[in-house]
Amino acid sequence: MTNPSRTSQDAALAATLARGLERMALPLSATVQEKLLAYVGLLAKWNRVYNLTAVRDPAEMVTRHLLDSLSVSPHLRELRVLDVGSGAGLPGIPLALAKPDWQFVLLDSNRKKTRFITQSCIELGLTNVSVEASRIEDYHPQVLFDSVISRAFSELSTMLTATGRLCKPDGVMLAMKGEYPAAELAGVPPGFVVQGVEVLQVPGLDAQRHVVRVALQA
Numbered sequence: 001m002t003n004p005s006r007t008s009q010d011a012a013l014a015a016t017l018a019r020g021l022e023r024m025a026l027p028l029s030a031t032v033q034e035k036l037l038a039y040v041g042l043l044a045k046w047n048r049v050y051n052l053t054a055v056r057d058p059a060e061m062v063t064r065h066l067l068d069s070l071s072v073s074p075h076l077r078e079l080r081v082l083d084v085g086s087g088a089g090l091p092g093i094p095l096a097l098a099k100p101d102w103q104f105v106l107l108d109s110n111r112k113k114t115r116f117i118t119q120s121c122i123e124l125g126l127t128n129v130s131v132e133a134s135r136i137e138d139y140h141p142q143v144l145f146d147s148v149i150s151r152a153f154s155e156l157s158t159m160l161t162a163t164g165r166l167c168k169p170d171g172v173m174l175a176m177k178g179e180y181p182a183a184e185l186a187g188v189p190p191g192f193v194v195q196g197v198e199v200l201q202v203p204g205l206d207a208q209r210h211v212v213r214v215a216l217q218a
Contacts, residue, residue, distance in 0.1 A: 013037055013062055020067040020203040028098055035097050035124050036066050042123060043088055046116050052088040063204040068176075069094040071200040072149065072211050077172045078102055082145040084136060084163055085153030089117040091176070092149075096129045107132040107139055136162045149174040156184040156212060160192050164216060173214040176200070180210055191217050 014037060021028055028036075040061045047053055055064050069091030076095070079102045083092030086106035096104040106129060108114050114133040121129045132139060148167045150159050156175050167173055172195070177184070180197065188194055193215050200209040 009058070010037070013040065013058055016059060016062050016204065017066060020063070021070070023203040024067070024071060024201065026070060026073060026098070032097050036094060037062075039089075039093055039097070039120060039124060040066065042116075042120050046119075047088075050112050050116060052113060052116060063202065065090055066094050068200075068202050068205060068209065069151070070098055071202050071209065072174060072176055073098055075172075075174055075198065075211055075213060076102075076149070077146040080143065080145050081105070081147040081149060082107065082141075082163070082166055084148060084150045084159065086117060087113055087152065089113075089120055091151050092129065093117065093120060093124070093126070096126055097124070100128055103128055103130075105130045105132055105141070105145070107134060107136065109133065109135045139166070141166065144168045144171065146171045147174060148172075149176070151176045155187075156181060156214075157187045157189050160214060161189055164192065167216060169216055169218075171216070175212040175214070177210045177212060179208045181212060185212070188214070193217050 017033055040058050043061060044058050055061050072091060081102060081104045083106045086092045086108045089106055092104050092106040106117050111133050114131050118131045145166055146168055148163045153159050159175055195213045195215050197210055197212050200211055202209050
């Protein structure tokens with residue numbers, strides 16, 4: 001028997017996602033939106049046991065995880081993306097669903113989180129994602145990345161020092177931040193050039209969000 005309250009909640013989540021994508025001018029198919037919501041369902045389910053995220057409410061997950069992750073989409077450089085410190089698959093899984101023709105590697109040293117990412121990719125039918133359970137210093141890919149992105153990995157200087165070797169010479173490194181990271185920008189190490197700091201618009205999120213765009217110094 002269908003649970004009316006569950007059906008009502010699912011409809012509300014779908015409406016929040018669709019409304020947010022429209023405000024972000026990010027058109028995604030109904031199938032992709034269904035998979036994004038299925039990912040939220042998996043995250044909420046696994047979170048009860050594995051404590052993957054501090055966000056417990058699925059409605060908040062739509063805003064704080066899905067829309068927040070997707071807000072950085074216009075700043076990515078195709079076609080090969082590394083998500084460093086991916087945690088529960090953020091921003092990598094939402095971005096991989098939105099860009100099925102791109103290749104994503106999601107890296108995290110926490111094996112319970114990489115198990116969740118792997119299972120999510122299986123259940124969502126994601127074939128453009130590879131999962132790496134590794135510390136960043138132990139990761140040595142054969143092919144460098146067009147984009148290296150971090151949502152909650154570390155301070156900017158630490159991220160750049162750790163991941164600069166993984167980015168193509170003409171690639172981009174993207175660090176997602178909350179408030180404008182003035183202090184972190186002052187500590188950018190040699191060999192890197194800050195190309196810009198952009199405000200990210202996340203519908204429904206009452207907090208500042210920025211992305212720092214960094215390139216390797218020529």
